[in-house]
Structures are given as structure tokens and as C-alpha cells.
Amino acid sequence: MLQLKVNGQPRQVDVAPDTPLLWVLRDTLQLTGTKYACGQALCGACVVHVDGVPARACLTPVSAVAGREITTIEAAHQSRVGRAVQAAWRKLDVVQCGYCQSGQIMSAIALLGRQRKPTDSDIDDALSANLCRCATYQRIRAAIHEAARSLA
């Protein structure tokens, strides 16, 4: 049994310790907002926060995050920055297929958490690990600026 803390709640899971956090979230805890798309930390669809820092859940063994604060898209609205980012995404209708957007949003929240007025190039750096096959990138940039304005 492993003790996890997910979105502020203590959770006990009975899984092999090498199981990636991604599959524990999705299959064991039914938190399916975090997505599988590459399994090799190449696309960022599985980005969650571990102690506030973005992490790729697909290559993070669950045993490595026992006892640490894990935050997923399902709890994004619990922070002021998270709400601002979600509101900006909705205002600008960023999404298309939507499959990568949980990861994009979690990366954006982490960026705005450490940098309140990012430039385009800050955004390109911070979001460079997140692929969007629909190529919503222009709106992602605009939405992060929009969220930054609303937080100012």
C-alpha cells in the first residue's frame, strides 16, 4: 500500500511501485483528466504538479511521489492562478480536440505561479514540452497573457 496525497486528499493505492503515476491517477483513482499520449515524456499531455512543480506523470514512478502534494487538472480551479488560466482558456476558446489541454493548462499554471508577467519567449520556453496536434499554440500564448493580465 502506498500513501498518496492527491488534490489535497489522502489516497491509498495498492499498485506495483514502478507503476507510472499517470496510470495510478487514471486507472486506479479515476482521475482521467490527465492524459496518456506518448508514454515517453515527449508530449506533456500528462503534466501534473508535484509539490507545485510540473512533472510528467507518464515517466514518474508512483513510489517516487508518495507523501508529496500531487495536483491534477481536476483541482486546477482550487487556486487563483488556476481559475485565471481556465477562464482565459474559455474566453479565447483555445481548445480544439482538447486532449492535450489538461497538460497545457497545468504547465501554464506553473509558469504563472513563478512568473506573473511572462513574455512570448518565456511562454514558448515553459510550454515547449507540451505538444498540441491541433496546433492551438497561438491561442495558448494569448490566453497566458490574458490570464497574466487578469491576475495583475
Add this chain to the structure above:
Amino acid sequence: MVNTKIANASRRSFLQGAAGLTLGFCLPAIAAPAGAGKAAAPAGQPFEANAFLRIGTDDSVTVIAKHLEMGQGSYTGLATILAEELDADWQTVRLEGAPADASRYNNLFWGASQGTGGSTAMANSWDQLRAAGAAGRAMLVNAAARRWQVPAGEITVRDGIVSHRRSKRQARFGELAADAAREAVPASVVLKEAKDFRLIGKQAPRKDSVDKTNGQAQFTQDIQLPGMLVAVVAHPPRFGATVRGFDASAARRVRNVVDVVQIPSGVAVLASDTWSAKKGRDALQVDWDESRSFKLGSEEIVARYREMAKSPGLVARRVGNTEQAFAGAARIVRATYDFPYLAHAAMEPMNCVIRLSERGCEVWNGEQMATADQSRLAAIFGLTPEQVRINMLYAGGSFGRRANTHSDYVVEAAQIVKAIGGKAPVKLVWMREDDMRAGYYRPLFHHALEAALDAGGQLTGWRHRLVGQSILLGSPFESMMVKDGIDAVSVEGAANLPYAIPNLLVDLHTPKDIDVPVLWWRSVGSSHTAYSTEVFLDQVARAAGKDPVAWRLELLADHPRHRGVLRLAAEKSGWGTRLPAGVKGTRRGRGVAVHESFHSYVAQVAEVTVAADGTVKVDRVVCAVDCGIAINPDNIRSQIEGAVGFALSAALHGEITLKEGAVVEGNFDTYRPIRIGEMPRLEVHIVPSTAKPTGVGEPGVPPLAPAVANAIGAATGKYPDRLPFRAEDLRA
């Protein structure tokens, strides 16, 4: 494809009303609701006006979407069309995926087939959903008129409220829903004039934005059913290989693995969770019979196609006499272009959930070809199609992949369920590598072009030869779209070249011994024909000393919509002005391309910087689009933006390579979509139009790569003749 149903004059009549031209519809054009024909609904029940509309007593307006939402905004667009004529309150409108039922939900451009593709969702639904919304509105009005004892003609509707001004009465949709359900379905309806639109042409926010930003949107990947097993499959290393035998002992030792079964497409490992199924699959030892597998590499295929291009193919289009034109030419320009296989690589790898019960089979899928998949599943399980119930989910991208002519991954899921005797619901999950290597690629193509110029620099002849596999041969669409050996989608964009050239010949070789599965990939034939035709035209323009925009406008004299987008893109991009120089050592250029696909017209002007080492950076792309009436302008912009990024991924990086028949690329490290830093600054301008709406999901793709290539040509004098662009071809 051609819309026959709506164009059929017997299905509609034009009525000259006092306020101008209005449309009267015969309502048989609107499919009947589920259970139609039964007695009037009892009070308190929701009002099912027709197959596309349900109004609840709680004021909710549910639009039944017959098309898949795979990112293109189809749900929002379908709702906008219907809600406009219904005069609904946009806030109360919600979407529900339609069940598989071609009698009510067929794509009107596809005959008796239900499906989404070819950028047809808005175009084929336009008349249908306007009529559906207007019929619902009329029934609400009639119900109010009866209740208030006032003339229906005095009643107005706005934002979900039905009002009678003179008697100062009003009611919400929900208050009238039960009564409206008892009203007769009107025999004809009057549609709004464009000037009265309140949603169409404005900016109805996407209906899926909230669920796709809080993790709640349901994709196939997210489905969990009681007792469900997850299946991960070992697929053959080459196309055509089969299982000779396998050793599952190590796979069965993996915790949570419950079964290992052989299926026609490989060996499936079933476990109670995804990770265990994948570990089990990776632990399998499979002995593959490769005696009939396909073993050519991409290089050999290209060499073979180049050889084939030396002899004439089947004629796809002939105008005038090209032999004469070339014999009398003052100058002949020649070029060839090579296009690789491309994977769709949607972010959500292919997957499907199937549960078998005594009553039939239930499917969860981002379903792009509902009735074709339904028929195949019925055949596998020995059921009638009606016993196969499909639950429509969002698809995490598709770009054509989920509209599979052979239902490949859906059939694979069914074969697994069958192999375990239906004892548990199964979610088939393809890992990224499975998805990337499963085939059904945009076909590899070789193009060879020649142009004849006379002494005055006039374009007198054009020969275009294409070599590439057919998508439609052997598919259910063959009888409809392959004529005299010519697959319409192999030559679309080439055979209908719009330029005024007096002598033109387009011919095609369709190799039939290349066993790589191929499929439509966002914009299909235009994904390569727009490149070869538009880049070659620029090369010829350069030879003839013509300006690429001015010359195109001259050659497009009879094509006003091509001209419209070309002019707009040129104007907004500052065509003809000087492009600021880049940093020392770089070369900059501006290029243009225009292309019609799916009855929409798009022109793009790209600005690029080519570094000394030959790497290309696209700085800015200005797009102009004419897709008829703009239902949701912001969604049109969004689609063109996305199409530019999708097409740029292919132009800069996209290539599926075969080595001795095996697919080299497996994940996003080697098959690289662009990342955010590679996304150019984009502007999208929409040409105002009163024509019926046409597609926007695909038409933004074709012009991008040629516009960029033409910008590279302007910057360097070199026009890339193979895709993706290679730095070594463009070094200073």
C-alpha cells in the same frame, strides 16, 4: 462530394414573401424523432421536436449532433445553426452525440451512410438544421398561440422566450415544451433572412470549452466500466506478417494480467489496468510468419515511382493538345516533387471500448464512420446493425484516422471481445508506437510536372503526372469515387487546376503492389497536389519573369472566389512591400499559395527566414478564407490557425519512413509535430459571403507548405523538391 438531397428541387420550394426571399421547407427533409408516429407526448415530458432537437421542461435545449466533435468545432457549429432558427438562449443549449442510425442521421452528402469527414459537417447540415430549428420554433409559437388565444403571427421569440407584446404575455421554452409536443409538425417553415441572424456570423462560444479545460471531457481513453479489461496488442513488425506462434508465459506472470489471446491482427494481452496490459504485451514472445510481409523501404518505393513516372499513366484530365504546345514551346520548365508517408498522430491514440451482452453489443468511441463501423461489428458478432449501439464520445483529434475505410482498430477491439467469448467489456488501447506504426498513412507520392511557355512568356501547356497508391480502391467508397481507374482523391487539386492554361494533361499511375495501408489525411489529395501545383507555378513564374500574385490573378480570371482570397491575403500581408532583412547571414522571403478544397478557398502568404545552415523559420502567415457564410467566424479562424500548424508540422518534420518494410518512427521524438516556439504569427481574414457554408476543417492545410516553399524560393532561389524540407537542400 456533391450534395444531391438538398439540391433536389422537389425537397424545397422558394417562396417570395413580403419581406423578401424566404425558404419554405417540406419537413420530410427533417428526420422524425425517435419514436415518431406514436401518440402525442404526455404532459411533463420533454419536447422532441424532431431528430435533432429536444426541449426540456427545465428550459434546456438539447441539439442532437450527428457529427463527431474531434476538435473542429462541429458541435458548436451544429448548435449554432439550429439555435439561430429556434431563437434559443445560447446559454441553455447543450449537445448530445447522435446514435448510429443512418435513417435519421446520415451525412446528406454520403447517401445512406452516417459519418464525419471531408469537411462536410456544416455544409450538409446547414439546410437540415435550420429547418429543424425553425420547425421547433413554430411548434412553440403555435403552443403559445393556443394557450393565450392570440394569433400566432403576433408572437415573437427571442433568447428562449416566447412573447406576445399586445397582451404582455410571455413564457420560457420550458413552460411551453409539454404543449409544443402536442402541436402538429408544420408542413413548411419560414427561415430567417441573413440580416436577422443573432448567432450566425457572430461569436457563439464553443460548447466544449469548459469540459475540455477542467478534465471532465470524456474521451474513449477515459471510459471505465465495471469488470472492464484493458487490452494492449502485439502487432506484426511489418505489414502482412502474421502470428506463427507465441509464448505468453512471461506475460501471464505480470501482475493483473488475466488473459492472452490470438486475434487476426496479432496477440492481445488483457489486464485489469492499462499499465499491466502494456507490461504483459512487452513481455510476450511472438514468432511472426513474415513470408508474405511487405519488405520494401521508402527509398526503394520512391525509386520505383520515379521509374513509373517516365511512362504515361491513366488520363485524369485532358484539355487542348499538350503535345503541340510543348513542341512549339519557346521554353520548357520541369520539376519533380516527392512526398513521404505521413501519420495522423492524433494526440489520443486509437482506442475503442466494446461490451457484449445478450441484447447485443455496446460501443464507446469517438465515432467518425458510425454506420460503416456498426455494420462491420454486427457481422463479427452475428448481430443485426440495430443491435450494435454506439455511444458517441469526443475524439482527441483524428485528422482522418478514425474514418477508417476498414474500421481497423474498431474491428481489432471486436476480435478481442470475441476471442474472450464476451466475458468482459474490453477497452483496446494503442500505445503511441502502436498508433504510429499501424499504417493507414497519407500515401507516399511522386509528382512530375512540365510547363510550356511561348516566346511572349505565356503559359501554353501544363503536364502533370502523379504516382501514388489509391486510398479508395478496395474500400466501400470505390464504386462511388473511382472512375475508369482514377481514384478521385489521388488527383483532386491537380485535375481541377483552376488556372487558364489552354493545353493541359494530368495523368496518374496507381501502383497496386505496395502493401502499405493508406488513408485520407487532413485535406487528402490536396495535401500533396496543392504543393506540386502551387510551387511549380511559382517556379514557372520566376522563369517567365512574372509576379506570383499578379500572374495568378491573371490566370484566375474566371475564378472570382480564388481571386477574392488571393487579393485579400496579398493586401493584408503587404505583398509587394519590402520585407525587412533578417540578422546577418539569414535570407528572408515571402511566398504565396492559393487552393480550393472541399468547396472552400484559402490563400496564404508566408514570410520565412532561412538560416545559413538551411534551417527554415516561418515568421508570419497571413491567411484569407472564403467558406461561404461564416457560421462562427472565431471557429473559422481557429481552424485555419490549427491547419497552418498541422501543415507546418508536415512541411518541416513530417515523415514516416520504411526500412525493409518496417516503420522507423514510433513516437514524437522521431515523428515531430511542431512545438509552440515554431508556431508563426498568424492572421486569418474571412471573405464576406452569402454562399452556403462550406468546410473549414481541412482547407487551411493545402496552401501552407507551398506558400512556405515559395517564400523559401524567393529567399534562396531554391524550391524544395522533397518533403519534409531538409536543411542540406537549402544551405547558403
